[in-house]
Amino acid sequence: MYESCFNNTFTNELVFYVLLSLVFLISPFLFIWELIITLRSSFRPNENMSGKVVLITGASSGLGELMAYEYAKRGACLAIIAIQEPGSRLEQVAQIARELGSPDVLFLFADVSKIDDCRMFVDNTVKYFGQLDHLVCNAGIGPIYSIDIDVSKFEPVMDINFWGSVYPTHFAIPHLMKTHGKIIVNASSSGVLNVPKGGVYNASKAALISFYESLRHEVSPKVTIAIVTLGFINTHIITAKYSTNIAAGVRLKRDIGDVYPTMAPGACAKAIVAGVCKGETSITQPRFIKALFLVKFLFPELYRLYVNMYFSSMHDKLQKGGG
Template structure:
């Protein structure tokens, strides 16, 4: 029996390498992102790596009608859906009080959070039939909120809470793996996310290694949660046990100390 996976944000970064990792395991893939030409390049490589069938669907995941369309196209093409991977995400980096137009930050919520909500809503009836799995890509920023990432962090925290609620609602019919990566090599982290966010000293994990850990977690270990890299769990413990220390350190390292350097 063939295995089908729908991945959002599959044109680059974690989503691209998730496509390759699933392809190595022989999965049929439906790849979704805005950049169709780039998606086709990813699809070609996925076929070379072992995927028997790859469907490319150009999509703006922040639009509910696009999400309905790409789920419908994937199910019509393959006849079923086993895994939905909600990976698409953007990051807008700035100090909250420096923001000139607050509505600009709506992009983070529309893509990161609402895109996951829309895709999940339309996929759930099909995942219920296959007793499938949702793999929701959140972020360590969802619990360790870094300065200059207020809306990115908020969107990722919302994703985590949303999928925890869905897990309770759906019960055993649909399994959910919530993934909280740290800083991972990607187009996003090679841009403003690290430089403007002044996180250039943070070690980024390779995209390939992160993707392998995610697919292992979803397909083999069937984890409820995955923190990757695993050492990042320490930030959660610090936040729970001594949140004031974490907040002091974040302000000192990412705000006060960096402001002195820029001056």
């Protein structure tokens, strides 16, 4: 019955602008609602993590390492996962986590892009601890895409960033159902904002957001899913050194943190774990990123203009080393 509205160009546009006007009219109430939700979460009791079991992938460095420490301070038992490579700090991370208060830490070397490895570390975690309460899908890589580079070199991005979260999730769900547990997935704001030169990385994170938003409906209310969308966090993954060590992608001459506003990784990890323990299902840090989400969806042309003006000049600085 509505086809006539959408088949006609004028009425199709009219419906859009009418709905947009309604959004603006009720936006003050929406902002008040967001404020109320934020304030309510501040008073919501924290989940007691003492003795609970948390599995974290990509835990040998960066946010994975720091989230392990935050969980350790809360008394959680940990299973930390990372790929085995020269100079891996996974065992050291396990020791520090014990010193910070974790009753027990299991560390396992595995490749999250391999389904058998994922089955192994989930099964071994449950066999060792007897349960699983939180699954933190954090492992990921972030090469900078360019059309000048052989596209086949970017295949590991989807294998690690997307399947490297989906595989352990698949094997963990039956155990999380028993404990009414949680899945925390590091999906990145790039999956929404589509920053230039992100290319395949953006696509992998967008796929994560879509997958876990859909999965919510299948596992709720027994399992809670927290989707984390982060801006630039000042970890090793945004350094020039990282871009030269990774197998594919554009090589940078300056750290991304030199030209873009970044958040300290310790503060970010603390905010993520605190939000998860408060029961939040959508976590964005730094918080201003949420405003960019709104601009992108409501005013796409304005957002593209902003991206072209801001990101293009900044990327030139990263590649040329300019001031």
